Amino acid sequence: xxxxxxxxxxxxxxxxxxxxxxxxxxxxxxxxxxxxxxxxxxxxxxxxxxxxxxxxxxxxxxxxxxxxxxxxxxxxxxxxxxxxxxxxxxxxxxxxxxxxxxxxxxxxxxxxxxxxxxxxxxxxxxxxxxxxxxxxxxxxxxxxxxxxxx
Numbered sequence: 625x626x627x628x629x630x631x632x633x634x635x636x637x638x639x640x641x642x643x644x645x646x647x648x649x650x651x652x653x654x655x656x657x658x659x660x661x662x663x664x665x666x667x668x669x670x671x672x673x674x675x676x677x678x679x680x681x682x683x684x685x686x687x688x689x690x691x692x693x694x695x696x697x698x699x700x701x702x703x704x705x706x707x708x709x710x711x712x713x714x715x716x717x718x719x720x721x722x723x724x725x726x727x728x729x730x731x732x733x734x735x736x737x738x739x740x741x742x743x744x745x746x747x748x749x750x751x752x753x754x755x756x757x758x759x760x761x762x763x764x765x766x767x768x769x770x771x772x773x774x
Contacts, residue, residue: 644723670742
């Protein structure tokens with residue numbers, strides 16, 4: 625099963641790159657005016673992603689979210705460093721942007737991260753906060769993100 629999952633990695637990476645390229649182009653053309661649309665579309669697909677995940681694996685807390693992310697990142701050949709994980713918090717670092725928006729802007733990153741916010745909120749059945757302390761999109765050397773239950 626793990627080998628089959630890894631074989632989907634290039635397709636997943638391509639889809640991540642398409643999403644990142646489209647959002648980057650839209651943002652480059654329309655600037656800040658594009659952000660609300662990018663955020664809304666990202667949230668919609670975050671909710672849709674959660675529905676798919678719910679069919680594949682049980683998610684009860686942030687520890688389960690961490691395991692899901694590690695699995696997803698390994699499928700696309702990326703690594704995720706878990707700084708801290710508890711039932712209520714997930715703090716992680718990544719040295720590569722899965723959607724390829726490094727060097728764009730923090731505000732684009734935040735708008736696109738609405739996908740993750742909505743997906744995790746839907747999976748946990750409650751709202752979460754996302755704090756991006758470092759971002760490759762903003763020019764930092766790595767991404768550092770903290771999810772926490774509200």
